[in-house]
Amino acid sequence: MGNQGPAAAISVCSREAALIAQKISADHGLRIGRTAIRLRNPQNAPPEWVRPLLDTAPTEAQFVSVADNTLGALLPIRLQQKCLACHGPTDSLRDDVREQLSAFYPDDAATGYAEGDVRGWFWVESPLEQSDPGQQN
């Protein structure tokens, strides 16, 4: 967050998370994203295959077949103490953080959490290696 505090980190955080996701995806041929049940950014809504998995708000990693030759993984993200500056109870947030959040995210549902809560999930779609018929006996 640097020395400008959490309010300044809000815009950086959202831009950097997206850039990191793009870079990893490009390097490894994966599709990845972050999602949650109580969203801050509506653009983080879950892809189709993730939706039914969220019904039980899983606290353990889930692995499913997304389509032929595509594996899907859903990995819970737990909140640490440092996350509460922007995801803790609304009345515990700094005034400038609260103002920034309501300016950038008018429909923010991602406050009111405690340390250790599952805040959301990373989802990953990974192509499986095509089995090579030439390798079979």
Ligand code: HEC
């Ligand atoms: C400086 C404020 C700030 C801090 C600290 C912070 N977040 Fe966030 N968080 C945000 C913002 C802003 C977004 C929306 C980002 C976007 O536009 O994708 C967000 C989005 C998310 C999302 C994506 C789902 C959604 O609701 O859009 C998850 C998951 C998440 N944060 C988890 C965490 C965790 C875990 C930590 C601590 C390691 C943390 N955050 C710390 C501000 C913060």
